[in-house]
Structure formats: structure tokens, C-alpha cells
Amino acid sequence: MRQFSYSRPDTLDTASHTPDHTRFLAGGTNLIDLMKSDVERPEHVVDLNALSMSQIEECPDGGLRLGALATNADTAAHPLVSERYPLLASAILAGASPQIRNRATNGGNLNQRTRCHYFYDPDMACNKRSPGTGCSAKGGRNRIMAILGTSDACIATFPSDMCVALAALNATVNLTGPEGERSVPLRDYHRLPEDTPWQDNILRTGEIVTSIDLPSISFGPHHTYLKIRDRLSFAFAIVSVAAGLQMENNTIQKACIAMGGVGTKPWCVPEAEALFEGKTPSPSLFRDAAECLLQGAVTDRDNAAKLKLAPRVIIRALSQAAAGTPQSQTQKTIF
Structure with a gap:
């Protein structure tokens, strides 16, 4: 160091x-x-730890504000989160380990960097770490790399579980900096790599994440966070899906879906969510949604298996959400 x-x-x-x-x-x-x-x-x-940004409190519109310095563990365990936003609590509990969740913060989770092994090795070419040097992951050992949102400059996967749930929930990120305060939809907070992969997000110089706002939304039991990984804990997603369905009399009124493990940012496709409105849950509907979510996927040497696995995970997650049987993060058997 x-x-x-x-x-x-x-x-x-x-x-x-x-x-x-x-x-x-x-x-x-x-x-x-x-x-x-x-x-x-x-x-x-x-x-930043001397600043007062660890509160979790209700918003006037019925939503919830998560302080940027609140830990992941405290956020998942907070009664207002576990009762109103169990999808978020489940995603947080699926990430990292208890020790890390006890220390990691909500703002830090948003701004964490990829776990691409080439990015972590200063001896390897990496446009995200050293602009203009190339991308060693392309054509290399890239089983964990992204298949959506990639570019010639970078195929690194975005690692967060929490952000996938926040994207599904259409959360908002609140920022402050030398130019004042502003709020940005979580879905727009992280950048695609394109030809500037070192720019992970839209933060300006000196800007700080102060809080995250969750809208007033309820799925009842019709939600799930399904994460497929190499081991049952302390592992990043190969494919993950956060899904919430607002249902009435077995008809879907609204669908919120985001994917992790497959994209260079939390992956959302509004056109896929729109397919569900006014529809009855069915395997064919879930297959259509999976196809829409994965449009434009590009595989490289070792990660083609993600394109075969992802539709199954999407369909399984949507089936869990429709049935009101969310995936347990303590009993991880997938039924």
C-alpha cells in the first residue's frame, strides 16, 4: 500500500x-x-464516518430513505426494510458474508468496483484500471464475465446483489457535491463501459452519496431474489434475478425485474417488464420475458454457459414470485 x-x-x-x-x-x-x-x-x-448519514427513516410519500452510511447488515435487519421491502433484505443477505455485511455500507455498495480478476492484477492489461491498455478478459479466462452491456473495451461484471434489488425497486440515489444536491434514478446511476470503462458511475468530482430513496411499493409475498453461484455463501452471482409482481386476482398489474451476474451494470429492460401488465402468470409469458431480458447478449470464450443458464434462472425466479414463495437466504435449496 x-x-x-x-x-x-x-x-x-x-x-x-x-x-x-x-x-x-x-x-x-x-x-x-x-x-x-x-x-x-x-x-x-x-x-466519511463522522458524518450523520446512517439513519433509516420514512419519507413523506410513504417510501423509505436509507442512509448511505447505514451498514448492509443494519439495513437488511431494519424492521421497515424487512417488512416493506423484503426483496431488498433478501438480496443484501445473499451477498458477501455476515462479517462484511456488518462493515459494508449502502453508499459503498453502490460504488464498489468489479471483481474481475484482470482488473485486480496490475500486471494485466485492463482498460478499467489503466485506460488504453486493452482488456485481458476478452479471449481470456472469462467465465464470470458479463454478457450484457459489454463493449470492445470491457466485459467486466458488476458485482453487487443489493443494487440489483434497488434497480428492480426503482430506487433513487441522492447526491451532494460542490455543485449542490441532485437525485438520480438507480437505474441510471451506473454507466455502461462503452469506450470509457473506467467511469463506473455518474458521480462528479467531489460528489458523495448521502442516501437512497425507495418508492412506496408492495408486492406482498410475490417477490424473490434468486442467486445462482459457485458456492452457497461468500460468492458472487453467476446469474441472479430480483423480481417483484404486483398481483390482483391472479392477474399481474405491474412487474419489476432486474438481473445481476450477467451485466456490466444492474440489468433492467423496461420492455420486458411491460410484457406482464394485465397478464396471467404462465410459463410462456416467463419465457418471453427471459428472451426480452437477454436480447443483445454477447458471449466470449468461457462465459457462453451464462446464456444457457440465465433463461432458467429468470423463469424459476418469476415462478417463485408468482406463486408467492420467495427464495430463502437461510435455506438455500431451490425448489
Whole structure:
């Protein structure tokens, strides 16, 4: 780890007016690893933990506001989250390990970087780490890499479970920085790699995530977070699906769906969600949705299996949601 200066401001204004080559520190579960691996080389680290951003509270419109510094563990266990947004609680509990969830923060989860092994190895070419050097993952060992939203410059998968559920729930990210405050839909927060893969999100210089707003929405029991991975805990998704269905008399009024493990960002296709409106759940409807969600998928050397696996996971997740039998994150057997 290289030398860096350090500050712990007690106001947002002070925190956002920072020197160049600065990184913000919250839980540190990703940033510290990257600094140890010599992938991140900040000259200055701003510790945000003295700021008051850990509250979880109701919004006037009936939604819920999640503080950026609230831990993943506290968020999943909060009664307002577990009662009103069990889809989010389930996705959080599917991620990482209890030890990491106890430290990792909501804002940090949004801003975590890919776990692509080429990105983590400074000796390998990686456009996300070192712009213009190339993408070693293309044509390399890329079984875990993305098949949706990729470009010639990058095929790295976005790693978060929490963000997949937030995308399905149409959450909003609240930001503050030198230019003032603004709010951005979660679905628009993360960037596709295109020809600038080092730009993971839409954050401007000095901007800080302060909170995440969840809209007032209820699926009752008709939701699930289904995650397929190499082992049952402490593993990133090969394919995951967050699904919520608003149903009345066995008719779907609204569908919210997002995918993880397959895209360079949490993957949503509004056209696929629109297929469900006014329809009765059926295998053919779920197959049509899977086909729509996966349109434009591009595979590389080792990750073609994701294109075969993903439709099955989508159909299984939608079947769970329609039946009101959400996937358990403690008993992980998939029925």
C-alpha cells in the first residue's frame, strides 16, 4: 500500500471539497482491498464516518430513505426494510458474508468496483484500471464475465446483489457535491463501459452519496431474489434475478425485474417488464420475458454457459414470485 494523506471531516461541505486524486472511505471493504493490491492509488483518503448519514427513516410519500452510511447488515435487519421491502433484505443477505455485511455500507455498495480478476492484477492489461491498455478478459479466462452491456473495451461484471434489488425497486440515489444536491434514478446511476470503462458511475468530482430513496411499493409475498453461484455463501452471482409482481386476482398489474451476474451494470429492460401488465402468470409469458431480458447478449470464450443458464434462472425466479414463495437466504435449496 502506498502512502496517502488522511482526513475525517465533520460536515458534508468540507468532505466534498477535496483535493485531486481523493477517494472516499466508508466501510472500506472494497477500497482497502484495492489499495493493498495497488489497484487504487489515492493521494488522499477522506473518511466519511463522522458524518450523520446512517439513519433509516420514512419519507413523506410513504417510501423509505436509507442512509448511505447505514451498514448492509443494519439495513437488511431494519424492521421497515424487512417488512416493506423484503426483496431488498433478501438480496443484501445473499451477498458477501455476515462479517462484511456488518462493515459494508449502502453508499459503498453502490460504488464498489468489479471483481474481475484482470482488473485486480496490475500486471494485466485492463482498460478499467489503466485506460488504453486493452482488456485481458476478452479471449481470456472469462467465465464470470458479463454478457450484457459489454463493449470492445470491457466485459467486466458488476458485482453487487443489493443494487440489483434497488434497480428492480426503482430506487433513487441522492447526491451532494460542490455543485449542490441532485437525485438520480438507480437505474441510471451506473454507466455502461462503452469506450470509457473506467467511469463506473455518474458521480462528479467531489460528489458523495448521502442516501437512497425507495418508492412506496408492495408486492406482498410475490417477490424473490434468486442467486445462482459457485458456492452457497461468500460468492458472487453467476446469474441472479430480483423480481417483484404486483398481483390482483391472479392477474399481474405491474412487474419489476432486474438481473445481476450477467451485466456490466444492474440489468433492467423496461420492455420486458411491460410484457406482464394485465397478464396471467404462465410459463410462456416467463419465457418471453427471459428472451426480452437477454436480447443483445454477447458471449466470449468461457462465459457462453451464462446464456444457457440465465433463461432458467429468470423463469424459476418469476415462478417463485408468482406463486408467492420467495427464495430463502437461510435455506438455500431451490425448489
